[in-house]
Amino acid sequence: MIDQDGRGPDPDEERGRKRRGVRALVYGLIALLVLVLLAAAGVVIVTQQLGSQVGRYPSVFAPIDPSSRPADSGGQTFLLIGTDSRSPDPTTGTDAAPDAVFGSQRSDVIMVATIAEDGQSASVVSIPRDSYVDIPGRGKNKVNAALAFGGPPLLIQTVEQLTAVHIDHYAVIDFAGFAQMTDAVGGIDVNVGQESERDGVVVPAGEQHLNGEQALVYVRERKSLPGGDLDRVRRQQAALRAFLEKALSSGTLSSPTGAYSLVDTVTRHVGVDDSLSNTGLAQLAVSMRDLRNSNVSFLTVPVTGTGMEGDQSVVYLNQTAGRDLWFAVNTDAVPQYVATRPQEQLSDTPR
Numbered sequence: 001m002i003d004q005d006g007r008g009p010d011p012d013e014e015r016g017r018k019r020r021g022v023r024a025l026v027y028g029l030i031a032l033l034v035l036v037l038l039a040a041a042g043v044v045i046v047t048q049q050l051g052s053q054v055g056r057y058p059s060v061f062a063p064i065d066p067s068s069r070p071a072d073s074g075g076q077t078f079l080l081i082g083t084d085s086r087s088p089d090p091t092t093g094t095d096a097a098p099d100a101v102f103g104s105q106r107s108d109v110i111m112v113a114t115i116a117e118d119g120q121s122a123s124v125v126s127i128p129r130d131s132y133v134d135i136p137g138r139g140k141n142k143v144n145a146a147l148a149f150g151g152p153p154l155l156i157q158t159v160e161q162l163t164a165v166h167i168d169h170y171a172v173i174d175f176a177g178f179a180q181m182t183d184a185v186g187g188i189d190v191n192v193g194q195e196s197e198r199d200g201v202v203v204p205a206g207e208q209h210l211n212g213e214q215a216l217v218y219v220r221e222r223k224s225l226p227g228g229d230l231d232r233v234r235r236q237q238a239a240l241r242a243f244l245e246k247a248l249s250s251g252t253l254s255s256p257t258g259a260y261s262l263v264d265t266v267t268r269h270v271g272v273d274d275s276l277s278n279t280g281l282a283q284l285a286v287s288m289r290d291l292r293n294s295n296v297s298f299l300t301v302p303v304t305g306t307g308m309e310g311d312q313s314v315v316y317l318n319q320t321a322g323r324d325l326w327f328a329v330n331t332d333a334v335p336q337y338v339a340t341r342p343q344e345q346l347s348d349t350p351r
Contacts (some may be wrong), residue, residue, distance in 0.1 A: 029166075052278060055271030060152040060170045068157070073330045074117040078165045079159055081110055109236065110143060110155075112165060120172065122335040123297045124240070125325065126233045131301070132314040133162050142314060152273075160319075163326040172271040179212025181243070184262050187211045188242035193351035196221040208240045215239055225351050230300065230315070234350035237298040242348065245295065256287070279287040297334050298346035301325065 110127040113114035129144040136157045138149050142301045146158040156167050182188055187209050189205050196203045203210065210218060225231035247262065302321035305315060325344075338345045 008170040036340050048271055053267035054278075055086075056274040057170065057172065057271055058153065058274045060273045061275065062089075064157055065202045070160055070164045070330075071156045072166045072168070073332070075115055075116040075332060076113060076168050076311065077108070078163055078169045080095065080113055080157060080171045081155070092191055104110075108144065109233075110159070112159065112163065112167075112329070114165070114329050114334075116334075118332070121295045121332070121335055122295070123239065123299065123329060124310050125329065126237060126298075127159070127162070128229055128233060128300070128303065128315045129316055130229060130306075130313060130315045131303075132309060133158060133317065136161060140309070142312065163322075163329070165326055165329055170273040171278050179216055181212070181262070182212040182215045185243065185246045188215060189240060190215075190218060190238055190242050191349040192218065193349045196223060208342050227351065228306075230303070232268050234346060237300075237346045238350050241296070241298055242332055295335075299325065299334075299338070302344070 006099060038315045101195070108129055112125045112127065114125075115122045127143055129142065129275045131143040133143045134139060135141050135143075135146045135149065136154065137319065138146070138154075141149075143155075143158060143162070146155040150157075152170050156170060159165075160167055189207070190205050192203055192205050198216050198220060201213055201217045203218050208214070219235050219237065222228055227234075236335050262312050275321075302318035302325060304316045305314060306320045325337065328334045
């Protein structure tokens with residue numbers, strides 16, 4: 001493809017864009033599977049073999065002063081991130097490179113996933129990576145800078161300060177298995193709002209059945225979308241929703257071999273904090289055995305718009321509306337919240 005100024009693409013820049021785009025996949029997809037999809041396959045995840053494939057990150061909560069943290073609401077809340085890794089190799093799970101530096105990059109995708117205390121409902125709230133927020137000890141900056149400044153502890157502190165939601169666990173997602181996982185369930189069905197194309201792969205507008213390669217194009221697109229990163233966040237959630245719906249309705253998990261194969265793929269690309277043991281994963285799965293895809297709400301934290309801070313393009317959050325959303329998350333009232341604000345839920349046709 002030729003740029004508007006007549007020059008062809010720089011190979012290094014193209015490779016960099018490709019890696020950055022792939023990093024911005026539905027990282028929350030794989031982590032939410034640990035919370036929802038694996039719950040339906042609870043018999044599988046209890047095995048030591050698969051549980052031990054989930055990478056563990058040590059002591060992410062230890063540096064945080066307990067007195068500074070919000071009260072535990074009783075449910076289970078995960079901070080799900082996708083790191084700004086510069087390596088095409090896995091950085092989480094048992095396939096991670098031995099010298100992978102955890103917490104040294106910015107996070108491209110940030111989601112707060114909460115499972116209600118009764119296990120009957122769940123919510124996934126995306127925080128745009130360019131959200132302009134207070135970072136403890138660092139002043140105002142983009143929220144995704146917290147990971148680079150102070151690793152997982154500072155990112156957790158930042159999100160807890162922003163949301164007043166107690167974070168129970170921390171999950172890091174690797175992009176490497178996304179296409180394989182999509183293909184493992186036979187592809188996903190998405191209503192595409194705007195055609196996208198990359199590297200010769202076209203995803204037309206309209207109702208589409210996407211294989212793994214096409215799904216990557218769908219969730220990677222940003223620049224051609226009117227809302228930029230905000231639209232990409234919605235696409236990521238749409239792919240997540242479609243994946244869960246397909247996996248839970250296709251019979252994959254009703255087959256022991258199918259469930260084992262899918263969970264095996266998932267666990268190779270997930271890392272969680274070391275307080276979540278194999279037993280903890282199994283217990284979480286059992287407690288969520290009645291959760292269904294239709295009871296998972298997908299939202300983005302309310303924003304007032306975008307602007308510039310110095311040379312940085314940032315997203316400004318709506319503090320008043322945000323407080324209402326996070327209060328609903330804290331009180332297991334997200335179903336009631338979205339019932340009165342249906343426009344805030346992920347639409348059936350995001351751009």
